[in-house]
């Protein structure tokens with residue numbers, strides 16, 4: 001009996017222990033799938049239970065189709081301090097024969113990314129890439145009956161799939177869902193894949209809207225009830241572009257497209273936005289049923305020379321169409337811009353409205369890219385930044401400004417994301433001739449960041465008309481800031497000007513190692529004396545002191561401030 005009890009007890013212990021171990025192993029081995037979470041005023045991407053800053057780069061379109069081609073590239077991306085790679089998976093490659101799937105290329109990229117300690121955002125190139133149909137399998141291209149193309153006003157056919165092809169959306173969704181099922185099965189432990197881009201830069205080229213007979217009939221019919229209901233429910237919070245069109249048309253609560261939105265190009269564009277959104281929503285929904293990873297779409301943004309939708313892909317997720325996309329595609333989480341135009345801050349700000357999470361899948365590399373990334377993370381609470389064609393822009397990671405910036409941001413990710421959520425972070429994007437200075441307000445201080453003018457600047461010989469700089473400020477306490485800077489100088493003033501002049505109490509440079517701040521030099525003298533014309537400085541409310549960031553790489557300084565009258 002005693003032996004039995006002892007046995008039973010030890011069996012219970014053994015069971016508990018193994019359950020505990022299994023629990024721990026299971027917990028360690030299988031973190032939650034990546035998801036988006038609103039923290040404070042921003043939405044963050046949670047990976048392995050923590051906010052993730054995607055310090056990313058997007059491969060060129062054809063690179064990831066060949067694992068052998070990619071072999072030597074993965075380690076270089078890691079050496080450049082990327083933590084996330086955006087890589088294409090195309091429909092034509094995974095379903096070359098209808099109903100027969102081959103995920104060799106997906107498996108290879110996941111394995112290679114893991115080996116190099118990188119995460120992946122997969123770009124699903126299905127029906128459309130840059131608005132054009134080219135990545136679909138041959139059996140789709142060949143079947144002109146089953147998978148109909150767009151028609152122009154004059155009755156011509158463009159080699160672009162219409163959004164209204166029922167067989168098309170079903171086939172695209174089936175292939176995409178099969179890929180997501182495969183990823184769910186093979187990536188449930190490591191969670192290497194953290195996001196998915198649906199298609200690429202969708203929208204109609206060459207015309208403002210589709211003129212297939214069924215499209216024309218839809219356009220002439222009543223605005224779909226779901227869309228009308230969304231508009232009527234959210235009217236007060238719609239973006240100004242849509243509000244203006246609705247108001248001009250008399251704020252109707254139902255009617256045809258032209259009755260509700262007015263007659264003109266914008267209505268055609270909104271009609272196309274609704275149809276693309278409905279299509280992509282179906283595909284995304286099918287994928288999320290298999291594996292609910294966050295999804296984003298990317299916009300070919302309006303270019304300065306464009307006169308009409310159709311000059312840029314009509315109906316894409318451009319900023320002026322966001323309400324329609326939100327109404328039509330609740331299964332798409334992020335509406336992203338691809339920004340190659342100079343005014344990065346101005347454009348990105350339009351994509352950060354109405355709580356849209358901020359992620360930039362395509363933009364510049366180099367110093368401009370570093371300034372963009374700093375602005376996106378520090379000023380708009382972004383979850384990621386990614387220059388396009390990263391595999392052909394691989395500079396020396398020990399000197400490349402974007403690599404150095406990624407290295408710096410990686411060392412302070414927890415701090416950045418914590419302050420994004422708390423709203424105690426800001427950033428300046430500086431460009432000679434465009435925006436040489438910016439003043440941020442954090443707590444009781446105005447923080448002016450201006451392109452470097454220091455005589456010790458490695459970049460000061462660069463004509464300021466082309467110079468790039470940036471700065472990020474994090475409020476560590478009421479009078480204490482951590483500043484990251486590149487080719488810029490910082491001065492301080494009180495928000496309340498009756499509080500006098502701000503002086504530097506103490507300044508130290510330093511770096512984060514394993515998340516801990518390690519202070520370096522005490523900065524003073526030439527390193528903090530920005531000017532000697534103190535009478536003039538006094539008239540400008542300045543002490544003459546400030547912070548200089550003048551090396552060839554971004555660095556950190558921690559500053560304690562005081563005020564005097």
Ligand code: DGJ
Pocket residue numbers: 061130200201338362388
């Ligand atoms: C934008 C597209 O989204 C990319 O796939 C690529 O084609 C680039 N343009 C080329 O600059």
